[in-house]
Amino acid sequence: MSKATDIIAPGSAATDTHDDHHDHIPKGITRWLFTTNHKDIGTLYLWFAFIMFLVGGAMAMVIRAELFQPGLQIVEPNFFNQMTTVHGLIMVFGAVMPAFTGLANWLIPMMIGAPDMALPRMNNWSFWILPGAFLILLSSLFMEGGGPAFGWTFYAPLSTTYSNDSTGLFVFSVHIMGISSIMGAINVIVTIFNMRAPGMTWMKMPLFVWTWLITAFLLIAVMPVLAGAVTMVLTDKFFGTSFFDAAGGGDPVMFQHIFWFFGHPEVYIMILPAFGIISQIVPTFSRKKLFGYASMVYATASIALLSFVVWAHHMFTTGMPVYMEMFFMFATMLISVPTGVKVFNWVATMWRGSLTFEIPMMFAIAFIVLFTIGGLSGLMLAITPVDFQYHDTYFVVAHFHYVLVTGAVFSIMAAVYYWLPKWTGKMYDTGLAKWHFWCSLISVNVLFFPMHFVGLAGMPRRIPDYALQFADFNKWISLGGFAFGLSQLIFLALLIKACKKQGEPVSNQVWEGAEGLEWEIPSPAPYHTFETPPTVK
Amino acid sequence: MTQANANNKMVVKLLIIVVGMFGFGFALVPLYDVFCDIAGINGKTENSAASYQSIEIDENRHVTVEFITRTNTGMPWEFRAETARVNVHPGELSTVNFYVRNPASTNIVAQAIPSVSPGTAALYLNKTECFCFNQQPLEAGAEAYMPMQFYVDPQLPEDITYFTLQYTLYDVTARAGDLKPKQNPFIVPQPETGK
Numbered sequence: 001m002s003k004a005t006d007i008i009a010p011g012s013a014a015t016d017t018h019d020d021h022h023d024h025i026p027k028g029i030t031r032w033l034f035t036t037n038h039k040d041i042g043t044l045y046l047w048f049a050f051i052m053f054l055v056g057g058a059m060a061m062v063i064r065a066e067l068f069q070p071g072l073q074i075v076e077p078n079f080f081n082q083m084t085t086v087h088g089l090i091m092v093f094g095a096v097m098p099a100f101t102g103l104a105n106w107l108i109p110m111m112i113g114a115p116d117m118a119l120p121r122m123n124n125w126s127f128w129i130l131p132g133a134f135l136i137l138l139s140s141l142f143m144e145g146g147g148p149a150f151g152w153t154f155y156a157p158l159s160t161t162y163s164n165d166s167t168g169l170f171v172f173s174v175h176i177m178g179i180s181s182i183m184g185a186i187n188v189i190v191t192i193f194n195m196r197a198p199g200m201t202w203m204k205m206p207l208f209v210w211t212w213l214i215t216a217f218l219l220i221a222v223m224p225v226l227a228g229a230v231t232m233v234l235t236d237k238f239f240g241t242s243f244f245d246a247a248g249g250g251d252p253v254m255f256q257h258i259f260w261f262f263g264h265p266e267v268y269i270m271i272l273p274a275f276g277i278i279s280q281i282v283p284t285f286s287r288k289k290l291f292g293y294a295s296m297v298y299a300t301a302s303i304a305l306l307s308f309v310v311w312a313h314h315m316f317t318t319g320m321p322v323y324m325e326m327f328f329m330f331a332t333m334l335i336s337v338p339t340g341v342k343v344f345n346w347v348a349t350m351w352r353g354s355l356t357f358e359i360p361m362m363f364a365i366a367f368i369v370l371f372t373i374g375g376l377s378g379l380m381l382a383i384t385p386v387d388f389q390y391h392d393t394y395f396v397v398a399h400f401h402y403v404l405v406t407g408a409v410f411s412i413m414a415a416v417y418y419w420l421p422k423w424t425g426k427m428y429d430t431g432l433a434k435w436h437f438w439c440s441l442i443s444v445n446v447l448f449f450p451m452h453f454v455g456l457a458g459m460p461r462r463i464p465d466y467a468l469q470f471a472d473f474n475k476w477i478s479l480g481g482f483a484f485g486l487s488q489l490i491f492l493a494l495l496i497k498a499c500k501k502q503g504e505p506v507s508n509q510v511w512e513g514a515e516g517l518e519w520e521i522p523s524p525a526p527y528h529t530f531e532t533p534p535t536v537k
Numbered sequence: 538m539t540q541a542n543a544n545n546k547m548v549v550k551l552l553i554i555v556v557g558m559f560g561f562g563f564a565l566v567p568l569y570d571v572f573c574d575i576a577g578i579n580g581k582t583e584n585s586a587a588s589y590q591s592i593e594i595d596e597n598r599h600v601t602v603e604f605i606t607r608t609n610t611g612m613p614w615e616f617r618a619e620t621a622r623v624n625v626h627p628g629e630l631s632t633v634n635f636y637v638r639n640p641a642s643t644n645i646v647a648q649a650i651p652s653v654s655p656g657t658a659a660l661y662l663n664k665t666e667c668f669c670f671n672q673q674p675l676e677a678g679a680e681a682y683m684p685m686q687f688y689v690d691p692q693l694p695e696d697i698t699y700f701t702l703q704y705t706l707y708d709v710t711a712r713a714g715d716l717k718p719k720q721n722p723f724i725v726p727q728p729e730t731g732k
Contacts, residue, residue, distance in 0.1 A: 118540075118544045119544060119548065182555055186548060186551045186552070186555075189547070189551060190544050190547045190548060190551070193547060194540065194543050194544055194547065195540075220551055220554050220555050220558070221554065221558055222558070223555075223558075224555050224556070224557075224558035224559035224561075224562060225558055225559070225561065225562040225565075226562075227559055227562070228559055228561075228562025228563050228565075229562060232563075232566075240712060243566060246650045246705065246707065247609070247648050247650065247707030247708075247709050247712075248648075248709070248712065249584075251569070251570075251579070253579075254565075254566065254569045257565070257569060258562060258565050258566075261562075261565065262562075320578070321576075321578050321656065321657075324578070
């Protein structure tokens with residue numbers, strides 16, 4: 001990386017174009033198989049995540065088709081359970097997490113002025129083991145007796161005593177996904193610690209970098225615990241141990257404690273990078289500095305720390321003593337304080353700003369409003385006595401889809417619309433993008449908002465049939481679901497057009513109010529950037 | 538220090554965290570029991586015999602102990618407590634018999650798992666003898682009366698005057714090894730059927 005001919009004058013990257021001449025981009029399939037370039041790997045991650053988003057979405061379509069009317073008409077209950085399980089696993093581990101890792105790969109080196117990720121070969125591995133993991137998971141659906149049908153949370157004894165042999169494949173694929181995430185997280189941490197450009201002090205780092213750094217620490221702290229949990233399920237099922245089997249001295253409730261010790265930090269793993277993205281986009285289109293930068297950093301760290309002491313709020317109905325329920329209730333409610341700080345900071349950033357509403361900003365504002373709705377329903381679920389009523393109903397489904405679809409997924413879409421011109425050098429089809437935004441926004445609310453009502457009225461989740469009084473709402477929910485699914489095909493069309501490099505060329509800065517190192521390099525971003533670190537003032 | 542060295546050092550540190558957290562996941566298993574034990578929240582009773590020596594009987598108080606029995610899914614045994622509830626003084630030794638019958642056509646080994654509600658009472662329930670300490674084999678068609686002898690610790694908090702001890706019977710034949718049904722000391726002799 002330090003060949004004399006490659007050196008460009010520090011700080012001159014913005015105007016420099018002669019560095020294009022050493023962009024020897026390899027050709028063909030081996031470029032992608034053997035690549036150690038952070039931009040290539042970022043692209044691979046993002047396309048993989050998008051394909052998984054469509055696959056997991058197709059499963060959601062099966063679920064909504066079955067629930068379109070009461071009774072059993074399209075799929076067998078066992079297959080329905082496989083769909084809810086694999087939909088959850090794919091969306092969490094195959095869509096949202098790899099999409100964030102893809103964004104981290106593309107953006108973190110460009111944002112901190114590094115030439116690449118710190119560990120490029122490991123980077124290649126951490127991506128290329130992922131498709132294998134999901135092939136294993138998906139192939140288990142075609143085994144005799146079907147794939148995993150115990151919910152993405154794989155509670156024992158459903159996943160031990162009552163599951164079929166495909167559980168082995170499930171465990172193996174989760175192990176590989178976990179290894180991939182851990183390698184990705186280690187790479188992010190080492191990159192941020194060791195490869196920041198001179199002058200890029202901690203408190204000058206863009207918030208996307210900050211939130212990803214904290215996310216990466218969460219990942220290396222809890223993904224190993226998940227690996228431990230699936231290992232215990234594996235040995236309980238196949239090797240005669242009794243971690244979760246009461247008959248052998250184990251405890252099935254302990255499974256839930258171990259799982260949610262991983263599971264709650266995991267939900268923040270899926271939302272903290274989203275906070276970072278929104279914190280990049282809102283200032284750009286408000287043409288103001290982010291309000292309360294330092295408080296954003298501290299709020300992110302507080303959320304991450306609190307996430308380790310709230311796990312049992314998923315288990316209020318397991319028969320905990322009252323004082324423990326009180327502890328987990330108040331600890332959970334405490335999280336709304338740093339989260340509230342973030343929401344108020346975004347609103348304060350927009351306050352009296354010179355707002356324009358380009359596509360990324362539209363998604364960002366939708367995120368702020370709809371994520372807050374999801375946060376508030378989460379606050380309702382945190383209230384222990386109320387949770388006894390809402391537990392395992394569609395209210396919970398509504399809650400986590402508001403935070404994960406209109407939260408995490410919308411933030412990823414916002415990020416793609418924000419940085420895509422930098423990646424391709426061309427402005428995407430904004431007409432299609434507007435169609436995508438409005439169709440998604442309307443349909444996603446038709447899809448998820450009525451779930452609050454059927455949930456409050458007592459409709460249980462993960463059941464292929466329901467009582468007649470829920471029929472009308474479910475019809476609307478399913479129609480919203482189909483519309484949201486189809487809307488994503490607009491996104492697919494837009495992305496294909498963008499990858500064919502159609503559209504108007506964009507400037508280096510792309511967006512008028514954009515600030516940061518990634519907007520100082522040429523558009524499209526050259527294959528190699530910042531081979532000589534820039535100096536950050 | 539070169540960049541590569543610094544990176545490697547950091548990777549090693551982070552991998553230590555990863556391995557440590559993997560171990561922590563497994564450490565949660567004993568920690569869970571220890572925590573439940575200290576806080577007295579899981580309703581689990583001691584799995585070994587308590588001694589009954591120099592225990593003072595508190596004649597001024599009564600505690601009602603109720604017995605509930607159930608069998609796990611797929612466990613065919615009949616299982617009931619001979620006495621539904623007993624009223625004892627704290628410190629007083631008491632024995633309750635549990636009746637089991639194996640109506641299946643195969644030999645089955647059972648394991649009873651206790652659970653006390655409210656959970657805090659479990660800390661004060663001391664068993665000097667219990668069928669639940671061991672696996673219990675029964676031949677097809679055999680029946681048995683299995684004793685459980687216990688006393689309630691006089692330290693029992695004043696506000697607990699009533700608690701429930703539940704036994705769930707699990708079929709553990711598959712993991713029981715070669716326990717011989719004849720070894721069961723509690724078995725009721727079967728009348729000769731004149732084969």
